[in-house]
Ligand SMILES: Nc1ncnc2c1ncn2[C@@H]1O[C@H](COP(=O)(O)OP(=O)(O)O)[C@@H](O)[C@H]1O
């Protein structure tokens with residue numbers, strides 16, 4: 001039993017992309033979504049069904065047209081993205097999208113420095129984290145030349161530095177080999193045991209099973225009923 | 230058969246070239262520039278430019294107006310002093326006129342540029358190519374156009390990622406906030422360039438520049454209707470040119486007003 005205490009709830013959520021060029025008819029509608037805090041929830045579904053959109057809404061990157069998202073009962077619509085980031089971590093579907101520094105160490109240390117942590121201390125913590133994620137060997141590379149899998153691991157490591165209470169991962173296993181997937185599942189499970197909630201967006205059935213996740217299916221912008229999926 | 234509503238892009242090239250040239254040529258005649266502005270705006274509306282977005286873009290220009298007016302009034306005072314601190318003029322009619330003139334000119338440029346947005350990029354490139362511009366240059370322009378949104382997107386994502394690591398940008402001191410932008414700028418440029426490089430590579434793979442001239446199925450056809458409109462644009466420019474060089478509209482209108490009064 002884990003002492004997981006982060007509760008995510010969504011009610012009457014509606015979202016549409018403000019599309020300047022094409023009239024996209026996509027609309028995300030989630031009347032009610034309250035994943036169990038103690039288990040990992042996996043959102044599956046075909047391409048374009050709205051999984052990424054849902055993940056971005058949960059992490060506050062996109063803001064709903066109507067409806068509410070609550071963290072532990074607190075409506076997040078008034079929270080700044082930075083304040084959300086102190087509670088919820090997010091892994092972009094495309095890892096290079098979220099890597100902003102040219103050095104792996106800076107990628108992890110810079111946000112800490114901005115939050116007022118001493119430069120030396122931030123770098124020490126960043127080094128330790130890179131070590132944990134077996135990324136020490138790329139410490140002197142530039143981030144642009146990393147392989148996709150390495151970028152992925154760096155992005156996950158970087159998101160972990162703030163100790164999020166909830167972690168949204170958008171297709172985290174893309175670009176990882178079998179061994180790495182196993183390691184990632186182990187890492188995530190360990191963090192889950194330490195009290196972190198997980199929303200996993202994935203196609204990877206094997207990985208979803210390894211995470212012992214409760215599966216929800218998305219289709220055409222809607223979450224299907226839990227028993228049907 | 231598709232009904233033609235928009236003229237050939239080349240007509241718009243001529244129109245924008247004409248209006249922006251006059252915007253630069255006309256000096257010290259606020260009324261004439263204002264007339265030119267109304268004319269340009271009318272054309273933009275006829276083309277179906279989205280006015281809401283245009284006005285949003287123009288909203289920032291009032292800062293230019295204030296800045297130029299103040300600088301002009303202070304450093305090169307002319308006309309009647311409207312506001313002064315002791316002996317130093319802060320606001321003069323001359324300064325205000327120049328400030329207005331510069332802002333109006335910028336507005337005309339921006340409206341002119343907005344007219345191109347109603348065409349797909351492919352049509353504009355083809356127009357440049359068919360106007361005998363080397364196609365490498367035409368394609369460079371189009372890739373450049375594509376690079377800017379890529380770059381902006383990367384920068385936006387970087388900022389999002391940073392905030393999701395618990396950095397509340399709104400709470401940071403100005404100096405730290407600026408350091409973020411200098412820090413993120415270089416990686417964003419590199420990643421934008423990387424994507425542009427991939428694009429270039431894929432173009433080379435498809436034998437871009439293998440032949441001295443690139444042919445295209447897509448051709449713009451200059452119809453009689455287009456020719457008529459081009460003629461109209463040229464004639465209009467001639468009329469404006471004649472008027473601008475022969476009258477000072479500001480004076481003419483002032484005379485009219487004075488005559489009414491006396
Ligand atoms: N920025 C955007 N602007 C407009 N439409 C978008 C945007 N991003 C995604 N979409 C559309 O929204 C739908 C859902 O996309 P997404 O959430 O990325 O699906 P998934 O992650 O399940 O593959 C798709 O039809 C996609 O085309």
Ligand SMILES: [Mg+2]
Nearest residue numbers: 051052053093
């Ligand atoms: Mg997706």
